[in-house]
Amino acid sequence: MPERQITPEPQLAAVQSALLTAPDRDDAEHGSVTLPVARVAVDVSLSHLDRFFDYAVAPAQDAEAVPGARVRVRFAGKLRDGFIVERCAASEHEGRLATLHKVISAEPVLTSEIVRLIRRTADHYAGCFADVMRLAVPPRHAATEKATPAAHSDRPRAAPSTSAGPFRHYPTGEALLGSLRRRMSPRAAWQLTPTSAEAGDWAVGFAVAAAETLAGGRGTVAVVPDQRDLLRLQQACVEVLGERSFVVLTSDLGPAARYRAFLAVLRGDVRVVIGTRAAVFAPVRDLGLLALWDDGDDLLAEPRAPYPHAREVLAIRAAESGAAVLLAGYGRTAEVQQWVDRGWLRELKAERAAMRHSAPRVKIAGDSDFALQRDPHARETRLPHEVFELVRAALLQGPVLVQVPRAGYLVSLTCQTCRDRVRCPACSGPVRVGAASAEGQGVASCGWCGRLVTDWACPTCGEHRWRAPVVGAGRTAEELGRAFPQTPVRQSAAGRVLSTVPSGAAIVVATPGAEPTAEGGYAAALLLDTSLLLLRADLRAGEEALRRWLNVVGLVRSGADGGSVLAVGESTSRALQALVRLDPDGFAQRELAERAEARFPPAVKMIQVDGRSEALAEFLELAELPGPTEVLGPVELGPSTTGDAPVHRLTLRSPLALGQALTKAVKDVSGVRSARKSEGALRVRVDPVDIA
Structure with a gap:
């Protein structure tokens, strides 16, 4: 198929022009600036603009315009917020760059590790960097940022070696804790014995694992589905770690409390984080353990685009950082079983006789x-x-x-x-x-x-x-x-x-x-x-x-x-x-x-695209799908929320080996339609949780 040429729309041309035009105010020479270019992630959720943009740094902004800082820039004629992801010596763009309009805060809230995680998560789910960035970084609370931080402690209340907690009921449980203490990175699918006795107490188990990781000098992120599970884990962490050895990070906290907890993690004051699905992006320093409870709970799937699942984000982050993984649950999903079959996870479960006795x-x-x-x-x-x-x-x-x-x-x-x-x-x-x-x-x-x-x-x-x-x-x-x-x-x-x-x-x-x-x-x-x-x-x-x-x-x-x-x-x-x-x-x-026989996830890569029939027809016309890719539909789902036109669904599925190529092809089409300003929004979901 010949390569398709797409002519930029006036909006894209205006963006490029704005970036290459000097600002109206005085643009001083950059001789005193060591790295005069700031690469900025602008908060714009348009697929064809899903990249970083270069801006010039004025000498007065040099000290505050650090990587991770919040800034405000002029973008397509409007002032928009963003984050500096990198400082560079030169830009690939020719001509003069627009200068940063303002450095909102010099606090580096977006670390390089989280930038890579956001980028990989957005690409995995055919989404935009800006959409995932909103999940990873909470809104700024200026008073909290300027206040004196609360005192925290990185020492567990109880010595981790005194008790293995529920891990002592599992054949390799204590060996796993020892690996965490020695700064190793085991990856385990913890099949808990379903019982209210100690062998089934996942919350204490997470707290003990965090204590061992902390004793090895590394941090922990533990994610749970809802507030009830979070309360139970919080109580266990208070008993094992102490009240000031960890923070709770969840969207249900108020703006000040949430940002205070986020800053404590960011600044390295505390290295154990517990929370709901968005806590998987917590910027823990020297991350050593990523733990997740009950990955089959649908509350772990983000209901907003690009619909990331905490389990997948955790796996991406573990691959990037080399941290240990602990996926625990009384049940087991097909996704976790697939990772066990591939050897990416090792089973951690009790012997049959012990399970029958405890359950x-x-x-x-x-x-x-x-x-x-x-x-x-x-x-x-x-x-x-x-x-x-x-x-x-x-x-x-x-x-x-x-x-x-x-x-x-x-x-x-x-x-x-x-x-x-x-x-x-x-x-x-x-x-x-x-x-x-x-x-x-x-x-x-x-x-x-x-x-x-x-x-x-x-x-x-x-x-x-x-x-x-x-x-x-x-x-x-x-x-x-x-x-x-x-x-x-x-x-x-x-x-x-x-x-x-x-x-x-x-x-x-x-x-x-x-x-x-x-x-x-x-x-x-x-x-x-x-x-x-x-x-x-x-x-x-x-x-x-x-x-x-x-x-x-x-x-x-x-x-x-x-x-x-x-x-x-x-x-x-x-x-x-x-x-x-x-x-x-x-x-x-x-x-x-x-599922492998019927070609359903996780045995295959599946992408569902919902929208009006005209928009799906344009999608199929533009898509350059890798072969072999099955195209199912479109089929009518019912009336839209506004009732103006029925919603249809197009289903794409391909072998796992072609999953990345299929996702990229879908994202490329979204970029073309965004540049064209095509009518009819499309909802793209990669490996959807609910397949009815």
Whole structure:
């Protein structure tokens, strides 16, 4: 195919002209400036301008215009913020350069290591440097920057050698800690035993690993999915490291607190950072360990372009810096299994006998002829007899956790006779029933328009009665409360998430991801409506279901202390069988093999491009895709958020060996369309987390 020539648009020509034109104010000679050129990363998210631009440094700016400093420059006729990434002796551009308009702050907040990480991350996800830069560097807080920094300590509270914590329950755990102390860089996939006992305490494990790394003179970055995990890790770090030996870095902090923590890391006052997904970019000096908890959690995927995943950014940074890697979880994703198969990660897991001893006993309701003889409907009913037996026995020992996939009361209604979906007579929206009122009667209303549905008749058969095939956490809590009237029932779901519950007898009904921890661990746990998680229209449905179930098992006491878990569902389900065997790595191996056969990530490189049909047609016309690359679609997804035109999806996939070339080809097209000012925005996602 002949090389395509693209004529710069007037905006690009204006940018080039602005950079090569002297400013209106006095431009002094640069004889007194050692490196008169500043290479600047301008905060502009345009694909065809995704590069660094050269500006002249005036003698008065020489001392403050250091690499990493925040500056303001004139770009395409407007003043824009940016960062100096490098000082140079000369520029490749001919002619005179525009001078830096202003040095906002001489604090070098963008280090050379993070510049390389941002560049590689942006290229990996076919995005712009500026978009990733906003994730890596928090907004400036001037008062905090000028204030006296708080005192920190780089000495752990407890001597790391006195206890290996949970690592002592794993054959090579103490050897891994020794490697960290000796400044080596092991890379491990830590398969934790799911239990509330010490062997399953990942938070203490991260703190101990950070202490050993710190004892070796290096820093640590530990990333978790959400605030509840962060709070647990923070408590463990206080116990092991001390309050002033680490900082918390998360977007939920206020502007001053977040920037204060960032500066403490940047200036080398502290070398242990814990936080959520953006903390993976923390500028820790002499980085020795990168740790990540539960990489399968979708909260680790950035919802803004270019949609980087913390796991991939961590791997990129580890390859760049040579730091050790610790990916921990009760479950295992196909991506981690692929790295294990390639030898990039080494498995760190307990022996089978030790795992069975430490983990609670897991079984499926109605999984034997004896159980079916006692309760013939055990495989059909939602709450079989075994559920009540387990709850009754476990309440004598402590709290019982009940996981329900859906929040609400009766979240789905169908006709009692023909099983057609109950729809609102006014707008055809889904009808749901809220919690029962004081009179004991639930109120049916439309989930779209909110109208009360009082006199419904099935349009197919005329039936006036309905049934609820999907029951929410609210109704489940009500049913268990009636069955155990002397036991307190607590609920934890979106909008009202409990962090912890006391060790006394109680029933805790929670939705996935909202399960609180219990003091001393739960005596038992129930997994209800397991088929709802498995029937999700998503490639990762089985992997995600097993991950959520294992996270529940990890909150229950060990089998030696009487802990038990009962799952209600189809006993032949492969995910449930893996749960009973506590075999997430075996499940991940089969999952990876099936994805390789069906050509899905991570076995192949996949890129999804969403947009209007005209924009996708232009995309295909411009794209020079490496062969062999499969082009699937475009297919219609539905109306856009504005409702003006339907959104279509184009899917590209190629062998992993051509993944970098495919990503570059997609990014080149984005640059051409950006220079042309083509109509219709495109959403590009590389290796998307959700593939429905």
